[in-house]
Amino acid sequence: MSDITVYDILVVGGGMTGTALALGLSQQGWRVGLIEGSERSALLKVPEPVEGVADFEPRVSAISMASQKLLESLGAWEGVAAGRHCAYQAMTVWDGDGTGRIHFEAAELQARALGTIVENRSLVRALFETVEVSNVELIDGVQVTGSWLDGGRRGIELADGRKLVAQLVVAADGANSRMRQWVGLPTREWDYDQQAIVCTVRTAQSHRYTAWQRFSQTGPLAFLPLATENGDETFCSIVWSQDTDEARRLMALDEATFTAELERAIEQELGAVEMISRRFAFPLRQRHAKDYVATGFVLVGDAAHTIHPLAGQGANLGYGDVRVLMDELSKARAGGLSPANELVLARYQRRRKAENLTMMAAMEGFKQLFGRDELPLRWIRNTGMRWLDGRGPIKNRIAAEAMGLII
Numbered sequence: 001m002s003d004i005t006v007y008d009i010l011v012v013g014g015g016m017t018g019t020a021l022a023l024g025l026s027q028q029g030w031r032v033g034l035i036e037g038s039e040r041s042a043l044l045k046v047p048e049p050v051e052g053v054a055d056f057e058p059r060v061s062a063i064s065m066a067s068q069k070l071l072e073s074l075g076a077w078e079g080v081a082a083g084r085h086c087a088y089q090a091m092t093v094w095d096g097d098g099t100g101r102i103h104f105e106a107a108e109l110q111a112r113a114l115g116t117i118v119e120n121r122s123l124v125r126a127l128f129e130t131v132e133v134s135n136v137e138l139i140d141g142v143q144v145t146g147s148w149l150d151g152g153r154r155g156i157e158l159a160d161g162r163k164l165v166a167q168l169v170v171a172a173d174g175a176n177s178r179m180r181q182w183v184g185l186p187t188r189e190w191d192y193d194q195q196a197i198v199c200t201v202r203t204a205q206s207h208r209y210t211a212w213q214r215f216s217q218t219g220p221l222a223f224l225p226l227a228t229e230n231g232d233e234t235f236c237s238i239v240w241s242q243d244t245d246e247a248r249r250l251m252a253l254d255e256a257t258f259t260a261e262l263e264r265a266i267e268q269e270l271g272a273v274e275m276i277s278r279r280f281a282f283p284l285r286q287r288h289a290k291d292y293v294a295t296g297f298v299l300v301g302d303a304a305h306t307i308h309p310l311a312g313q314g315a316n317l318g319y320g321d322v323r324v325l326m327d328e329l330s331k332a333r334a335g336g337l338s339p340a341n342e343l344v345l346a347r348y349q350r351r352r353k354a355e356n357l358t359m360m361a362a363m364e365g366f367k368q369l370f371g372r373d374e375l376p377l378r379w380i381r382n383t384g385m386r387w388l389d390g391r392g393p394i395k396n397r398i399a400a401e402a403m404g405l406i407i
Contacts, residue, residue: 003163007033007137009329009339010156010166012144012179014043016061016120017301017318018172019127023074024326026136028333033164034131035156039141043128047121050084050228053200053235053277057119060224060237061315062211064115070319071126079126080118086227087113090210092269114211117224117237139164144173147182152340154296168339169297170325175287177303183294189287194219195247196309197240199279200226201262204271206233212269218243221265236270238262239309241284251281284308286360292352293345300325305356317356324351 011022014036022034036043048055063071063080071077091114094101106114131138139158146157147169154169171179180187207225214221219241226235240262242250250258259273266273287306292299301318325348332344 004155005033005162005164007031007164007166009033009168009170010035010154010164011170011172012156013172013174013177013301013303014038014124014128014138014140015172015174015301016123016127016315017322018170019124019131020071020074020076020319021170021172021300021322021325022136023076023127023130023134024070024322025329026134027074028326028330030329030333030339031137032135033137033139033166035139035142035144035158035164037141037143040128040132040138043124043140044132046125047084047119050230050232050235053202053275056084056200056226056235056237056277057121058198058200058237058277058280059120060117060226061120061123062115062224062313063118063123064316064319065111065113066323067316067319068116070323074127074130076126076130079129080116080123083122083126084119084227084229085122086117086209086225088115088117088209088211088225089113090208091213092210093213093215095215117211117226144178147179149295152296167296170300171297171303172300173303175285175302175306177299179297180289180299180303183297185289185291185294185297185299187287187289189285192284192286192308193244194241194284194308195244195251195281196284197238197242197247197250197279197281199238200277201236201238201273202234202275203236203273204234207236207270208233212236212266214266216265218246221262223266223270234270234274240265241309244283247281251279288357288360292349295342296340298325298345298348304352305360307360313359317359320355321352324348 008030009025010033011018012035014034019034022032026032050056068077071080089106091104104114106112143159144156145159148155150165153165153167156164156169171177173179209225211225212223222239223236226237228235250261253261255276259276263273285306286308289299289304292304300321304321305317307314307317328344328348329339332339332341337344
């Protein structure tokens with residue numbers, strides 16, 4: 001055992017969720033190791049200033065106020081704020097096949113913003129800058145090749161031959177989590193039969209610090225505002241979720257034809273689309289682990305659940321996992337309990353499963369509601385949107401809860 005390094009907690013996966021969790025648990029006093037396959041130098045690289053659409057990362061996240069508060073408590077938000085980020089003040093959602101429209105304003109909620117759009121790499125960089133001055137022991141540039149149960153502890157083997165053990169291993173290694181598979185936690189999953197097309201665009205008009213989302217029968221289109229170093233307000237990140245056949249058709253179009261289709265789909269709310277970056281498409285699949293915990297083991301973030309991107313809640317659900325697991329492990333430490341205590345982990349699972357399943361069910365309901373063209377359903381959704389838009393207190397309460405302004 002002398003050649004095996006021992007930790008209280010090992011976090012596998014240094015993405016947005018795993019790194020935040022490692023920071024939080026280290027601040028509680030646990031000895032925490034964070035395993036990440038990429039080199040720290042790559043994770044800490046500062047992107048070049050924006051000159052065009054190609055300078056943004058296609059992958060962005062809409063960070064809620066609740067998630068921002070978590071990152072502030074970890075000391076990472078200062079790094080986010082120092083880089084490119086766009087706090088959006090409004091959101092407009094409408095039915096492209098009808099007349100329903102609803103608009104939200106941060107001012108009506110007495111909030112500074114509804115949320116913040118951040119490039120994923122910028123968020124990860126800010127977290128790793130914080131790791132650099134923390135007590136987290138970063139194990140970077142190496143892959144995990146195996147896991148085993150050693151009595152009451154979990155063992156991890158790395159590609160370079162090192163062996164690590166911990167009382168608790170946290171899998172934060174993404175939707176196709178190898179850790180989840182090795183431990184044997186099954187999932188329920190199904191294909192949405194849709195693909196999400198993502199890219200960056202530049203428009204003729206300012207985005208007005210507003211997130212725009214148009215629903216259609218074949219899927220939603222979102223224009224998410226981006227910020228630049230010089231204050232240019234004409235860049236947006238798009239997420240266009242479409243039925244698989246339609247997504248393939250759109251991806252096969254040349255740039256000019258695709259741009260024309262995009263302008264039509266967004267109804268030229270921001271004028272002409274003047275520039276467009278390289279397009280990427282990925283299949284959409286909903287996945288949920290039947291159990292989040294096993295002996296000395298727990299899932300967080302995409303390793304536990306993935307969700308349709310139509311409401312941009314994936315990252316925020318992951319940060320919800322982080323908040324609750326930190327809370328339960330803080331109580332365990334105060335009570336002198338192991339971080340792998342079965343009752344502690346069971347409470348985490350109970351608290352998070354309910355919220356995650358509720359959000360997943362809501363997203364499936366939205367997809368079904370807007371994905372069907374029967375006249376009664378079209379009337380219900382358009383009438384409902386207009387009714388809710390005219391009921392300020394109700395609308396604002398719903399928005400506040402959805403956007404993490406009420407925790």
